[in-house]
Amino acid sequence: MPQPESAKSTPPVVKKRITDPRSVQVFLVGFTYLFFIGFIFLPLGLVFSQAFQKGWSFYLESIREPYAIEAVKLTLLTVAIVVPVNAVFGVAAAWAITKFNFKGKSALKSLLDLPFAVSPVIAGLIFVLLVGSRTTFGSWLGEHGIKIIFSTPGIIIATIFVTFPFIARELIPLMEAQGRDEEEAALTLGAKGWQIFGKITLPNIRWGLIYGMILCGARSIGEFGAVSVVSGHIRGQTNTIPLHVEILYSEYNFTASFAVASLLVFLALLTVVIKGGIEKQFQKKSFHL
Amino acid sequence: MGIELQNITKTFGEYKAIDNLSLSIPSGDLIALLGPSGCGKTTLLRIIAGLELADSGKIILENKDTTNLPPREKNVGFVFQHYALFRRLTVFENVAFGLKVLPFRQRPARKEIRERVEHLLKLVQMDWALKRYPSQLSGGQRQRVALARALAVNPRVLLLDEPFSALDAKVRQELRRWLRKLHDEIHVTSIFVTHDQEEALELADKIVVINKGRIEQQGTPQEVYDHPANAFVYNFLGNVNVFHGRIKNGKVSLGNHHLDVPDELKNVEEKTSQTFVRPHEIGISRIRSNDNDLEGTIREVRLQGGQIGLNIECEGLDGAIEAEVPRELFINLQLAKGVQVFVTINRVRVFTGDYEI
Numbered sequence: 001m002p003q004p005e006s007a008k009s010t011p012p013v014v015k016k017r018i019t020d021p022r023s024v025q026v027f028l029v030g031f032t033y034l035f036f037i038g039f040i041f042l043p044l045g046l047v048f049s050q051a052f053q054k055g056w057s058f059y060l061e062s063i064r065e066p067y068a069i070e071a072v073k074l075t076l077l078t079v080a081i082v083v084p085v086n087a088v089f090g091v092a093a094a095w096a097i098t099k100f101n102f103k104g105k106s107a108l109k110s111l112l113d114l115p116f117a118v119s120p121v122i123a124g125l126i127f128v129l130l131v132g133s134r135t136t137f138g139s140w141l142g143e144h145g146i147k148i149i150f151s152t153p154g155i156i157i158a159t160i161f162v163t164f165p166f167i168a169r170e171l172i173p174l175m176e177a178q179g180r181d182e183e184e185a186a187l188t189l190g191a192k193g194w195q196i197f198g199k200i201t202l203p204n205i206r207w208g209l210i211y212g213m214i215l216c217g218a219r220s221i222g223e224f225g226a227v228s229v230v231s232g233h234i235r236g237q238t239n240t241i242p243l244h245v246e247i248l249y250s251e252y253n254f255t256a257s258f259a260v261a262s263l264l265v266f267l268a269l270l271t272v273v274i275k276g277g278i279e280k281q282f283q284k285k286s287f288h289l
Numbered sequence: 290m291g292i293e294l295q296n297i298t299k300t301f302g303e304y305k306a307i308d309n310l311s312l313s314i315p316s317g318d319l320i321a322l323l324g325p326s327g328c329g330k331t332t333l334l335r336i337i338a339g340l341e342l343a344d345s346g347k348i349i350l351e352n353k354d355t356t357n358l359p360p361r362e363k364n365v366g367f368v369f370q371h372y373a374l375f376r377r378l379t380v381f382e383n384v385a386f387g388l389k390v391l392p393f394r395q396r397p398a399r400k401e402i403r404e405r406v407e408h409l410l411k412l413v414q415m416d417w418a419l420k421r422y423p424s425q426l427s428g429g430q431r432q433r434v435a436l437a438r439a440l441a442v443n444p445r446v447l448l449l450d451e452p453f454s455a456l457d458a459k460v461r462q463e464l465r466r467w468l469r470k471l472h473d474e475i476h477v478t479s480i481f482v483t484h485d486q487e488e489a490l491e492l493a494d495k496i497v498v499i500n501k502g503r504i505e506q507q508g509t510p511q512e513v514y515d516h517p518a519n520a521f522v523y524n525f526l527g528n529v530n531v532f533h534g535r536i537k538n539g540k541v542s543l544g545n546h547h548l549d550v551p552d553e554l555k556n557v558e559e560k561t562s563q564t565f566v567r568p569h570e571i572g573i574s575r576i577r578s579n580d581n582d583l584e585g586t587i588r589e590v591r592l593q594g595g596q597i598g599l600n601i602e603c604e605g606l607d608g609a610i611e612a613e614v615p616r617e618l619f620i621n622l623q624l625a626k627g628v629q630v631f632v633t634i635n636r637v638r639v640f641t642g643d644y645e646i
Binding site for chain 2: 192204
């Protein structure tokens with residue numbers, strides 16, 4: 001078909017901009033910056049200025065004080081146990097939910113969000129009521145010399161509860177998008193279950209898993225509510241970093257309190273940096289679809 | 290026998306996906322399982338591969354009963370519709386996978402694996418892409434790698450689940466011819482599933498037409514196309530005009546016209562019937578050639594490559610007739626929209642009873 005003359009002579013008009021007007025852009029960007037300044041930069045700056053108010057030596061002293069060191073140790077121990085446990089649970093749950101059909105699957109999927117929805121204080125109370133020394137189960141444990149509430153196991157259990165959705169929630173959409181094709185292909189090629197998991201499934205979810213573990217770890221470090229209920233605040237024994245910060249603060253020891261809090265900030269910033277790096281990798285490599 | 294299926298049944302809840310189906314396929318054949326979507330053809334393929342369990346029945350591959358073997362011991366090559374290549378592994382690692390997961394004692398030496406993989410990739414013309422990742426390949430290239438991967442384990446049988454349906458038309462055709470050639474070289478008993486009758490007719494040694502979990506007909510492409518066993522097969526194997534009517538006194542009515550029915554239906558008493566005519570078995574002329582010609586007007590003209598499709602409204606017929614004429618005839622007769630023509634029906638097939646697709 002011959003082109004009509006008019007179509008040949010007039011080139012199509014290209015609109016320079018198809019986005020919102022400039023004023024809207026300026027307003028939104030400005031608002032975002034203001035919000036960041038008010039709610040992130042300012043508080044962060046305040047933490048550090050308070051922490052260093054009495055100088056370097058006081059700062060170092062505050063974080064090197066035995067109780068502070070015990071708190072750091074306990075926090076790191078908690079993270080070291082919670083993250084692997086939740087990683088195993090998260091992979092297992094995501095695997096079950098995405099690769100099999102079973103009764104109660106959708107209910108399970110919604111319940112996965114429960115720890116996010118429930119107040120951490122209530123989460124802590126649940127465990128006090130469940131295994132506290134006044135319950136039958138709790139006193140039975142007590143008779144056998146196992147102490148859960150007001151000791152390290154309680155802190156770990158409460159933290160596991162609060163952070164278990166992170167990894168599973170990261171993996172479920174990823175595994176759903178990837179489907180079962182590759183596993184089935186591996187199966188027809190003669191691979192055994194563990195070979196399929198190790199060579200196909202795990203590499204495919206690798207970045208998502210690491211990402212979820214980082215989020216889980218960050219939350220475990222900072223968890224206050226649930227841990228506060230089950231820990232009993234025994235200095236040097238059941239105090240995590242956030243609890244230690246709170247104790248110092250309530251003793252009007254502001255500078256020391258902020259000094260220890262700055263440790264949490266460093267850990268948080270470190271998490272954000274690692275997370276950013278992982279995200280880049282994630283985008284680059286994960287979507288070989 | 291290459292593949293022998295005996296009385297396979299599979300239900301999903303209330304739904305019968307495979308209904309007491311039996312099938313024998315000689316060694317070395319390339320077979321097409323042809324049917325509409327949801328007819329159970331993919332389910333059947335997955336049952337043979339062990340990815341799905343049949344409720345009952347027996348599966349014998351190359352004279353070995355594999356019914357109760359787990360999928361990894363069935364030793365079938367499976368090619369998926371969406372390739373299912375391992376995205377984290379290179380092309381080489383993908384093809385080598387089936388060899389590398391073998392138990393230590395059966396696993397070939399590194400060098401042997403390398404040679405075998407390179408040989409297979411040469412066979413599928415992908416030896417230049419050893420170190421590439423699947424995401425760096427086009428659809429057609431991925432499917433060829435998937436085929437090499439399936440062949441790497443020396444499968445008893447090769448199963449292909451709509452292997453070309455995710456590709457664009459040009460690549461599909463190219464890959465089809467290439468697969469036929471490849472099969473002629475390697476001779477592994479193969480089944481491919483398709484809903485594309487053209488693909489089945491072009492590629493297969495034998496076509497098995499499936500509908501609602503049952504076999505409607507099996508035979509060479511020629512047999513199935515020329516002598517369809519029933520209305521479903523006739524309809525499914527190409528474009529068709531259907532006229533509903535009745536058989537009476539050895540004649541079937543087509544509008545105001547009465548045609549002789551085929552011999553096997555001569556003795557049928559009055560019965561509802563369907564008369565089928567393929568668009569390319571309809572003759573078009575500007576002058577009446579015999580009394581049985583229908584008179585009509587062209588309502589629509591469609592360009593279909595070498596053929597021209599015509600939609601003709603005929604006197605005494607309810608629906609319009611679809612006809613196909615060669616381009617040359619179209620030009621010679623100076624056909625166009627609104628032109629009066631005479632329609633000669635060269636060949637009809639009559640089926641009695643009702644059917645649904």
